Amino acid sequence: MSTSYQDIQKQIVELQAKAEEIRRVEVSAALAQIQAIMQEFGLTLTDIGGGIKSLKSPRKPVEIKYKDTTTGNTWTGRGRAPKWLEGKDKSKFLI
Structure with a gap:
């Protein structure tokens, strides 16, 4: 069965x-x-x-190194450069 x-x-x-x-x-x-x-x-x-x-102490935010004054875009200078900086002279956007 x-x-x-x-x-x-x-x-x-x-x-x-x-x-x-x-x-x-x-x-x-x-x-x-x-x-x-x-x-x-x-x-x-x-x-x-x-x-x-x-408890880990909170990380301090990284200071911004580059800023486009016309659009307000910013970049800390760490990691890959953003698209808005491609082909441009980075020294012109230094803060």
């Missing part, structure tokens, strides 16, 4: 429910174990790398 598609789908749903329940139990056990270890050694979330992430 072969099983039907609906029977298999029903089994899948049942197995997924079982798996989720087992996962909840295992996560609870893991959390309890982690809490016990933290209490035993007097650890905090900061000690194990949790909580606040390291």
Whole structure:
């Protein structure tokens, strides 16, 4: 006797429910174990790398070196030169 598609789908749903329940139990056990270890050694979330992430200082914006006064286009001088500067003397646009 072969099983039907609906029977298999029903089994899948049942197995997924079982798996989720087992996962909840295992996560609870893991959390309890982690809490016990933290209490035993007097650890905090900061000690194990949790909580606040390291704060990086914000980068200072790069100063603009070139500006086209007629259009207002600007360029810092870093990276590839913009199209509006192609074929032009860059020294004329220095700030």
